[in-house]
């Protein structure tokens with residue numbers, strides 16, 4: 522094997538990975554169409570809609586998503602964080618309530634609980650799947666618990682059979698954070714359709730993106746009218762423009778965002794299949810390497826869109842080479858990857874500044890989440906849009922480092 526790139530050798534990667542986001546003429550066409558339509562937002566210019574066939578990009582996007590996901594109502598909003606804030610408000614969660622959530626997620630999965638005045642209670646995750654452990658949820662239910670926020674981490678469904686049973690038995694509402702999981706399913710049923718409300722993100726890094734954007738889905742007309750009102754500064758659905766009933770936000774999406782979301786959606790299925798095929802190659806090949814623990818995919822997960830390809834690094838099998846140094850060596854070989862979340866949500870400075878929020882002491886609240894934070898390596902989704910050679914060069918880089926550990930002084 523050749524000298525490691527971190528020591529000045531030639532990198533394993535011989536050509537670069539696809540850039541992200543990816544755009545083509547269709548995106549340009551849609552964007553210009555929105556620009557020239559004179560309909561830039563979802564404002565009082567509803568009068569610009571000339572006929573029932575003349576649809577805004579926002580309407581088209583919402584209808585297409587509702588169809589694809591298989592749900593009655595889809596409301597596009599400005600971003601995924603707003604989607605979560607609005608969803609929790611729609612459930613009537615407020616001060617004194619508790620909401621159970623995973624600590625291994627993006628901060629917005631838990632800040633929506635704080636924004637509503639309620640208290641986040643952190644249930645630990647499974648070491649194998651990185652998703653919330655249903656047994657851990659059960660143990661945390663109190664008479665103040667009102668809801669569960671389920672995150673489908675990296676795009677892999679959490680155990681929705683067990684979680685929905687727990688929710689039913691304890692009369693708890695369920696919000697699904699599907700920011701990683703558009704295109705994912707559990708036993709053939711689309712993620713986002715199990716709970717009361719499903720929240721998506723189309724932020725720049727996500728598998729479907731329009732720069733910033735979000736979506737809330739529900740099968741309940743009542744919930745739909747609530748989320749509509751909350752994203753529209755409290756106006757009623759089909760109500761008057763200057764008549765406000767609820768305390769809401771302006772979380773409207775623009776036509777420019779929706780225009781890009783529509784054209785990106787046309788590319789999604791092909792990209793999604795490519796990611797899945799490439800993830801299978803990495804799964805097979807990287808699982809063979811001692812000291813690399815590829816995250817398990819459980820049988821009921823019928824579609825996994827792989828927002829992230831995740832693995833745990835066991836330094837003891839790499840002569841105790843630190844994870845940071847290992848990642849640095851991989852980066853030098855031309856493989857983009859990183860450690861992911863620095864720590865579980867509750868160890869962010871925000872949470873440490875309000876310790877009374879914690880349902881236990883600060884240390885080792887959720888040992889599996891802590892451990893994953895210390896051992897995780899994330900390979901981002903757009904890397905999975907490369908070709909087979911790209912995947913094999915990733916695998917080569919891992920082997921090359923293993924064979925040349927002495928060069929790294931370990």
Ligand SMILES: *Cc1c(COP(=O)(O)O)cnc(C)c1O
Pocket residue numbers: 600601602603626627629630672698700701721722723724733734735
């Ligand atoms: C990205 C993300 C969000 C928030 O979405 P934004 O559109 O960035 O506001 C929420 N939850 C998870 C798990 C995310 O990854």
